[in-house]
Each structure stands twice: as C-alpha cells, then as structure tokens.
Amino acid sequence: MAVARVxxxxxxxxxxxxxxxxxxxxxxxxxxxxxxxxxxxxxLLDGRVALRLRLPAERELAAVLQVSRTTVxxxxxxxxxxxxxxxxxxxGTWTAMPDGQAPTALGAFHDETGSTIDLALAxxxxxxxxxxxxxxxxxxxxxxxxxxxxxxxxxxxxLRAAVAQRYTARGLPTRPEQILVTTGAQQALSLVLTLLGRxxxxxxxxxxxxxxxxxxxxxxxxxVTPVPVTExxxxxxxxxxxxxxxxxxxxxxxxxxxxxxxxxxxxxQRxxxxxxxxxxxxxxxxxxxxxxxxxxxxxxxxxxxxAGGGDGEQIVSVGSLSKSCWGGxxxxxxxxxxxxxxxxxxxxxxxxxxxxxxxxxxxxxxIDRLEVILPQRVEELRRRRSALTAALxxxxxxxxxxxxxxxxxxxxxxxxxxxxxxxxxxxxxGVRVEGGARFGVDPGTHEHxxxxxxxxxxxxxxxxxxxLAAALDGAPGTFADPALPDWVA
Numbered sequence: 001m002a003v004a005r006v007x008x009x010x011x012x013x014x015x016x017x018x019x020x021x022x023x024x025x026x027x028x029x030x031x032x033x034x035x036x037x038x039x040x041x042x043x044l045l046d047g048r049v050a051l052r053l054r055l056p057a058e059r060e061l062a063a064v065l066q067v068s069r070t071t072v073x074x075x076x077x078x079x080x081x082x083x084x085x086x087x088x089x090x091x092g093t094w095t096a097m098p099d100g101q102a103p104t105a106l107g108a109f110h111d112e113t114g115s116t117i118d119l120a121l122a123x124x125x126x127x128x129x130x131x132x133x134x135x136x137x138x139x140x141x142x143x144x145x146x147x148x149x150x151x152x153x154x155x156x157x158x159l160r161a162a163v164a165q166r167y168t169a170r171g172l173p174t175r176p177e178q179i180l181v182t183t184g185a186q187q188a189l190s191l192v193l194t195l196l197g198r199x200x201x202x203x204x205x206x207x208x209x210x211x212x213x214x215x216x217x218x219x220x221x222x223x224v225t226p227v228p229v230t231e232x233x234x235x236x237x238x239x240x241x242x243x244x245x246x247x248x249x250x251x252x253x254x255x256x257x258x259x260x261x262x263x264x265x266x267x268x269q270r271x272x273x274x275x276x277x278x279x280x281x282x283x284x285x286x287x288x289x290x291x292x293x294x295x296x297x298x299x300x301x302x303x304x305x306x307a308g309g310g311d312g313e314q315i316v317s318v319g320s321l322s323k324s325c326w327g328g329x330x331x332x333x334x335x336x337x338x339x340x341x342x343x344x345x346x347x348x349x350x351x352x353x354x355x356x357x358x359x360x361x362x363x364x365x366x367i368d369r370l371e372v373i374l375p376q377r378v379e380e381l382r383r384r385r386s387a388l389t390a391a392l393x394x395x396x397x398x399x400x401x402x403x404x405x406x407x408x409x410x411x412x413x414x415x416x417x418x419x420x421x422x423x424x425x426x427x428x429x430g431v432r433v434e435g436g437a438r439f440g441v442d443p444g445t446h447e448h449x450x451x452x453x454x455x456x457x458x459x460x461x462x463x464x465x466x467x468l469a470a471a472l473d474g475a476p477g478t479f480a481d482p483a484l485p486d487w488v489a
Contacts (some may be wrong), residue, residue, distance in 0.1 A: 007339040013092075014049070016064035017055040022049055031067050033074030040075065044095055045418065055085065055093045117431045118463045121489045122259070122382075122453035124220035125345050127373050134365035141361050151353050153345045155181020155333070156360040162367045163319075163333050172305040177338040180345055183355050185289045185320035185332035190216050191318050192334060193250070193287035196283050197222050202248035204239070204282070208411075208439035208446055210259045211488045213252055222250070225440035231402055233263040240276045246278045256300050256308050258441050260451040262404020262413045262421040264297060267306055277314065284315045289332075292324045292374050295382050296405040304335070314339065321363055323408065326374060328489060331355070332362040381408065387458035391465035396472060409453045411436075417447035426471040431464050434488055 025031065031039070043049040048469060055061070058072040065072075076093050083098030129176040145156075154160065161178040167174035167270035179313035183189040195205060199221035217224055225246050228238045241252070253273070255265035277284045286303040294300070320332030330378040334344055366373065385403075388410065392399055400413045414422070419435030426433050436449025454461075 005037045013054040014056055016060040019056055019061060020064045023182050031065055031071060031075075033078065036065070036067070036071060036075035037078035037082075037084075037305065038078060038445075039083070040095075044084055044097065049095060051095050051097055053095045054091070055095065056448065057092065076171040079092075089409035091480070098332045105356065116427070117432055117456070117460055117467070119452050119456070119464060120432050122432045122451075122455055124408070124455045125379065125489045126328065127376065130369045130373050131326065131362075132365065134362045134369065137365040138358060138361035141261075141364075142358060145357050145361075150357055152181075152357070153349050153354050154341070155179065155355065156357060156364070157304055158364050159331075159367075160361045162364050162404070163335070166367060166370075167302055167335060170299075170301055171304070172302040172335075173457045174335060175338070178335055178341055180334040180336075180341045180348070181360060182332045182334060182348070182354055183352060184322060184330045185287065185318050186212055186216070186336045187348075187352070188318045188320070188332045189213055189252075189287070191284065192285055192318065193217060193222065193349050195218050195347050196285075196316075197250055201245050201250070204209075204242055204246070204248040205441060206234075206253065206258065208260055208436065208442040208449075209252070209441065210254060210287065211438050213443060214439075217252070224441050226316055226378070229258055229263060230259050233261075234265055234269055234273075236269050236272050239273055243280045243282055248282050250283045250285055251277055252285045252287065253288070253303070255303055257293055257404060257407030258287055259287075259290060260436075260449075261408065262407040262409060264300065264400070264405050270303055270306040274315065279366045282314070286315060286317045287320045289319055289323055290407050290454060292321070292370075293381060293408060294406040295378055296352060296403075298335065302335075312390050313337065322489075324370065324377065325363075325366050329359055329363060330368075381454060384458055384461075385410075388452065388454040388465075389462045391461040392452075394466075395465040395469040408455050409451050412452060414448050414450060419447050419450050422450070422468075422471060426468055428472040429467040431467040 012303075022043050022397070023036075024042065025039070026035040027192055028161070040049070040055075044051070055076070056064075058069050058076065062069040062072045065446075076085060080087060080093070084096060085093050086096045087093045098440045122291070123408075157176065159181050162180040163179045164174040164176045180188070180191075182191065193203075193216055197217075197220055198272065201222050202225055203217050204225045204227060206229045208229065214224065216461065225242055227242050228235065238270045242248075252274075255270060257264055288302065291302075292299060302317060304317055307315060315336075317335040318332065319327055322332070334341065336344070389401075389403070392410075392412075398415055399486055401410045404410070425431050434451050436446030436451065439449075439451060440446040
C-alpha cells in the first residue's frame, strides 16, 4: 500500500473534506477539471483513496475546493471516461480501476526470471547453510508437538523462552510470559495498534518512516502527527513539544538504524523520550527489527533497557527474524508486560489462532545459531553497501547520502524533487526503486529522496547504477518488466 493517507469509511462514502485532504494540489494552487481528475486518479493509484468508495457530491466538493460545480462535473466525467470511476443511477459516483490496472500497493509479485533489478525491497536472502541446519533440527523436534492440537496463540513456549533469553542477554531482563510470537513484525505492529489505538486517536510517527507501519496506522483511522528525522537525526525538543502539545495515544519509533534514514538514536535521547512519553501517558511502540544490523557500531541495547525507573511500563517492543535471518520465515514478536501480552493474544485469535509450529521450531534453531549468522550477515551487508556506494559514485556522482552506521538502506538526496518521476522512468530501464514520497507521512513530501537497499549481491549494483543514470538522463528504456510488484519491505 502506498505511503499516502488512506481512507476507508464505514459507509463507503468520502466526504468533500476527506477527499480534498488526500489530493495533491496543482502548482498554481487552484484545480481545473483536468487537474482535479489527475489528482483523484493519482490518489487512487498510490493507495490514498480505496476502490469502491462513493465520491462526494459535486456541489459539496466544489464548495470545499472553492471551484465551480462545472469543474467537478468535468473531472468526474473524465474519471468515468478513463475507467477510474463509474456511476450508479441514484447512487452517485464510485471509485474504480480500469481493466488491467491495479493500485500500486496491489501489483503482481516479482517475476524473478525477469531482467528487472529490484532495489525496492530491503530484504536479504536466507543464510542457506544455517537455514538447512535449522530445518533439520526442527524436523527432529516436530514429532513431539504432532500429538497435540497444534495451536499456540501466545507462541511456542520454546520460542517465547528463546526470545526472552535474548532480550535478557542484551540487557533487558525478560520473562517468557512477556513475549507474544506473531506472524512477522507487521502483524505484531497491527495487533498493538488495534489494542492500544482507536479511530481518531493521535499517533506520533517519525517523518520519514516505514511505509507499511504508516499504512497500518491510517488503515485504523489513527491521526498521524509527524516529527522530522533529518540529516542530523532526531530533534528531542521537537519530539517533546509534539508529545506535550498533542498528547498522542501512541508514538511509533524506529531508533535502531531507522528505516529509511539509517540513523541510530543516542542513548540520552532515548531516556529523554521515554520520560517525555511517560509524562503525557503515551505508549511508545518501538520497532527493533533492524537492531542486529549494526555495521559500524556495537549493536544497541533494547530501547526499554535505557528507560529509567518506571518509564519502561508503557514501552512495547516489536521485533522479528526477517532482517537477521529471512523474511520468508514470517516469525516476529512483541515484548511488553505480561498483561499487555495477554490482551494482545486475545486480539490475535480473532484473526489468526496461531502461527505455524514448524516455522517456530525453525526460529528456535536459528536463534540458537545467531552468534554464527549475525557476523556473516553484517560482513555481507558491509560488502554490499560498499559495492552500492561505489557504483553510485561512478554513475550518479551528483547524488549525496550520509553513510548509515547500520541497517540495510541508503537514504539518497537527489538534489531536486524528481524521485517519483525518476522511479517511473527507472522501471522502464529495468530497475525498480522507491521514491522518498512512499516513506513520508504526508503526500508529496521527500520527493528529493530515494531509498536504495544494499541487500542484493555485489555484482548487481554496477548495472543497476548504469540504468539509474540512463533513466536520470531520460534515455529510452529497454528493460521493462510488467510483472514487478509495487510493495515495500
């Protein structure tokens, strides 16, 4: 799903104000009918507006946008003619999608036999030898569980214990009952938002931030308050002011090798933010999925370990094995108080009774092998980061970035607001990248940025940089691959 604000309504009807808030206005600031049709079409394609929603009445939208009703009528006519809307007699105009087209968040999955280089997914391959060994160990353990019913809503006890022990070893004493095993970190975050948030609640989020997390917030009709993460990282004063002024119900943070900027939050800032959140009664939801990807610095301690006194009581940590091991395993977790974990489990069983026992047994075996896996993973990422930066320096020397001390991505400054158009041209040249707008809290922001992961083999980056340079120059493309997805990891 795209980064922009997504609207779903109970009665499937958009109000004029809702639609207006989702549209990117034209440079001149006032909509003509063609500009209005274009803006609605773009909002549909990047996921801001859902399909099969009733558009506001022409008179209502005209009043909100301060244009004539004729302008709105002309725009709706264009949308119907191009297949982006249809009308029902007596029921108004509804959003639609032309045959053969899908919103960017719903594109087909990648055809790995194609020639397109996918630089949009920050997801490494599995460590082959260790995964094979873990599968063997899991197969030996599986018969012990096969005689049971197989449902473990809290997670397999052995895996809860293994995750808890890892938190304890990293400086945060944790009991197994404080761990809920989930189907990846995305489900963990979704459960936390469902339990702790209600439609209309404010949630503070970094800007930019992880696109799928932002989408999860918007899908639950939470009101997102952005706080900037800049070249120099977090401004504690701004975050503290945002907490005091808006008193958000939740705050979502990625302090460890922030996605997409790669920044690492200093320890003192962590303590200050924990104190500030406690003062406003705000739950801190801390995404630690990239914690192990420490390339140039020691791996940080858990965020909750830095909170003084009782400041850790309202901290919920989310983690997974997707970056450390493999995203295909789909094993994540929540670390919170035992009471919160119990409530999360009750939410979880309404949609997902339990995770796969086999996957969780594999996860237990992989956690036992992390002391071998992580050094190899970190060294691999260092080599790939060097290959990517060297290739970009050769082919697009005008681009700039701050070398991240960890994580999996470069947050590149293009020097001009062209990332969306560049991403579209790059796909025609056989390379898929994600423009910075996909990671912004508000539509149209971060247009001068690209996020490029360094998770592919080193030899990929030279041809990828060549194709990006060709796309930047506007040369004809020859590598189009229509089977690529438009989703982000």
